[in-house]
Amino acid sequence: MKPNRITSIIVLLCAAVAITACGSQQGGNGNGAKKSRQATMDEQQASARAEEIVHQAVEGMSPKPSLKRTGLRPLGACIARDDGGPDDRVQYRLTYQLTGVPGSEAKSLVRQARDAWVKLGYKFQSQDGDWSDPFPSVSMRTEPDDFWMTALTGVVDRAKGEGLAAISVTSPCFASNQGSTADPASFLRTQADEHARQLALAHSSRIYDALRVRHAPAPAGDGVSAHQESEDAFVHHAWSTLPLTEEETTQAMARVRTYFETTGWSVRHIPTATGAPALIARNARDGSVARIAPSSTGAVRAGVTTPVPPEQPAGT
Template structure:
C-alpha cells in the first residue's frame, strides 16, 4: 500500500533536545563546540561499542557514501548552515539467522555504556525487532533494525545507525534551504526522522535548489493497520537538459547507497525514479512536474514503538 501511495501521490533526529522534550543546555554547549571530525569520530566510537566483541564477527557495510549532511532539526526553518553526522552500517557476512542475536548484542552493549532508550525496548518475540536509543550526555541518537531477507525462516540483515547532534557548518542562503531542514517536535517519530533524512540525501544528490510549493512538508497517513509518514517537496523549474542531469545524479546516488532503483518511462517522454531502501524499506519517488520542476516524495512506515518517549 505504501508503494501505491508513493507512486500516486504528488502531494531528524532532533538536535539539542533532552529528556522530556526540554532543551538540554549541556548538550547544546557540547554540540555547539563540536566539529565534523569530532562528530564523526564519536559516531564511529558508538558504532564500535555496539559491534566489537560480536560472535560471529560481522563486516560493517556502510549504507550511503557520505556521513555529513544538513541539520534536520534547525531551531527555525531558515538556512543556518548547521550540519550533523549520520552513519548507517549493515552487519554483513554472517548467517541470516543470527541477525536478532546481533541486534540484542547491540542493545546490551549500548545499555552497558549507560545509554538510554528513546522508545520502549524491542519486542524480542518479534522476528524483526527494532531498538531506538540515545546518549544522554551528548545527545547522539541510535537505532537498530533488521531488514528481512527470508520471512518464512525469520532470516534478515541487522543494521545500526548513529546520528549526531547538530554542529556549526558553512552558512547558507534562503534560496539554498534544504526542504528537509524542518523543525521536528520532541515527539517526532522515527519514521518522520527517516523520511527527512532520506529527503536530505536526495536533495544533496540532485544539486538543485528547492522551491516551496503547496503540498510541501511532512504528512501522516493512516492506511488500515499501517501508519505512513510522507514527505513531499519540489525543485525550481529546470530546463530539459538540467532536469535530466539532476535525475541522473539522483539515480546514481540512490543506487550507490544501496537502494533498489527502478526507472519508469512516462508518457511525456520523461522518466520517473522509484526506489526502495535496502534496510528500512522506505520508498522514494522523483518525477518531473508539468512546470519543469522535479517533484520528490519519500514515504516510510511508522512501526509500533518507534516514537521516542
C-alpha cells in the same frame, strides 16, 4: 527486486529510523552545557564519536560480523530543528550493515548491540525493542553528548526468518563551516531519475491527502534530494505539517496508517522520544519507503525515498 536493492532499502530504512529519533532530540531540557557541546562540535569530532558508538556495539558480538559502510552522504542538513536553532546547522549520520554472518543471526546481533549500549549507560528513546518480533529494532541515545542510534533488523527472507542487521548513528546538530549551496535536485539528470522524482512526489501527495492537515513552509534541508548507495540511486522528498495538538496528531497518524494499510503498503511502528510511534511503510510495487513521524514541536514530519530504476540499454 534485486538482492542488493533490497539491502539498500534496508539501509535507508535504518537511516530513516535514526532521523525519526533525531526529530525531537533537540527539544531541550534547559541544559546549557548540552547546547554548548552541539555548537562547538565539528564534522571530525562527530565522525569519530559515531564510529566509537558503532564499534562499542559490535566489538563483543558473536558471531563476529563485518562492517559494510553505506555510500549515503554522512553530512546532511539538520533534521532536528525543534530547538529553534539556525537552519544552516548540519548533522553527521553513519550507517553500517552487519554482514558476513547468517541471516538467521540478524536478530541476535541487534540484541547484542542493545546489551552493549545498555552496559555503557546509554538510554532507550522510549522503550526496549519488541524481542518477540523476528525482525526487531531498538533506538537509543548516549548521555551526556546526545548522539542517537538505531540497531535494526531488515527483512531479507520472511519465510526463512532471515534478516540483515544494520546500525545507524546520528549526531546532534552543529554549525556547518562548509557553506555548500548546491541544489540537491540538480543531481537529477536522467529520465530514470525524473521518473523516481515524480513517484516520490506522487507518494508524498497521497500521504498529504491522507493526513488531511496543512503543510508547513519548507525549511532548508527539505524538498527533493538525491542519494547514492553503492550502485543504487534514490530520490528523497521531505516535508512537514504545521504544528498540531496531541489529538490532531493522533487522528492524522491514524488516517495515514489506514491509507498505507488499504493501499498495499507494509507498515511498521517505530518508537520515538515523543511517546507517539513513527510509521515506516514500504511500497512493494516500486520499492519506495515512507517515514511519518511526530515531533516535539507538534509538527508531523514526512519523508519518502524512492529507488531510481536502472537505465535500460538502448533497443531493449
